[in-house]
Amino acid sequence: MDYQPPPFFSRGPAPLVRLGFFVSLAVLLMVLDARFRYAESIREVVALLAYPLQRVALAPGELLGATADFFTTQVALKQQNEQLKAKDLLAASDLLTLESLRAENAQLRHLLDARERVPRPSTLAEILYQGRDPFSRKVIIDKGSQQGVEPGQAVIDDVGVVGQVTRVYPFLAEVTLITDKEQRTPVEVVRNGLRAVIYGGGDKGTLDLSYTATNADVQADDLLVTSGIDATYPPGLPVCKVTKIERDPAYSFAKITCIPAAGTDQNRQVLVLAREADLPPPPVEAEPRAGGASKQKQRPRKRE
């Protein structure tokens, strides 16, 4: 005769069994998210749950900021006004030459039959908070898919490139900074037009110009700007400045460290640039075998 404990002592499956179940569920989710990016729909649903909490958590800070704004002294405003006026005067001369240069450039490009560079539509967004994830460098901005923000768009501030939109929620978007370890930005050296790809340095807040030959013509204080080849970033936006170059003949590549030009950790207001609409289709890769299946495996590309 088998003995069953009375039902009021029943506690369900043993903790170890539950642990095994939930851990395997978590591992499954992590693999789906990290390797295949299939977990985005689950993330969106759960993020919708977290959204009210996020807004409430941000409310005290916003209230504090608004109060501080209200009590800004007249003297401070006056000083700022004078500074801005002086700056404006300095910028005006540059602006005049810029206008003429732009007209000249347009004409020359027209002559060369090059595609004219259209200024892209952009959205002004505010950085709400820095992600609490210590393993990556990401910020959350207050514009989402409802305001037309899409994954892959470039994010800039008044000085240069800040990062790229990597994930979009209905009212928020996640921007991966160019200093993130997983972020790549196509750049060129202003001085000589040398093209390269710059890698985020992770926690140090710097960037690394990896896989550049030891004898490449890069000098300290060189300014690197976006090359615009990927059509994600408009060409010519400052990205970073070279600070340190280590050329060790034991390695085939130089170790070049740069600091970002834009205030990747400072500014609150950023500009989200729309992607160029009329991109030529990517070239079709030559098929490896004649008569092979024409089905090409296409993984969703997150970052270009």
Add this chain to the structure above:
Amino acid sequence: MAYFEQPERILLRVNVSYMTLTVVLALLFNLLPWHDLVGVPDMAALVLAFWCVHQPRRMGIGIAWFVGLIMDAGNGALLGQHAFAYAFLAFGAITLHRRILWFSLWQQAAHLLPLLLASQALMLGVRMIAGGAFPGPMYFAGSLTGAALWPTVTFILLLPQRRPESVDENRPL
């Protein structure tokens, strides 16, 4: 041992809505804009561990897993990373729950510290495998402050259960 030194209070029945409220508030604490502040404790982990120790029949690995999922979505971390760590934390706390309450509060905190550290180490390991950047040794400071907050958290979370059963008008205390 605290149990023999001071009389133990008989606590009231726990209110499930209060448990829910504390978990939501802990999540709110975690989602506050902390920027790069070092040593901010993981309040959700602490509260989950507390309820796992004190109410193992009402709080469990499944709830901890789900709270972790919300943390992941809210922080933009790898989906499942916090869920993984919190499930382990809840398991550890449930395993310890018969033993840990016989100790004084600070000894309980010492029991909790390895649990919190282990959950952080799990997250670190997962993220290193997924290609994250090492955040530096100060990453683990959050566990230290978390364990140091254990007596305070215990006091606050047990407050509703310490109320008198029926208020006597003639003897308010």
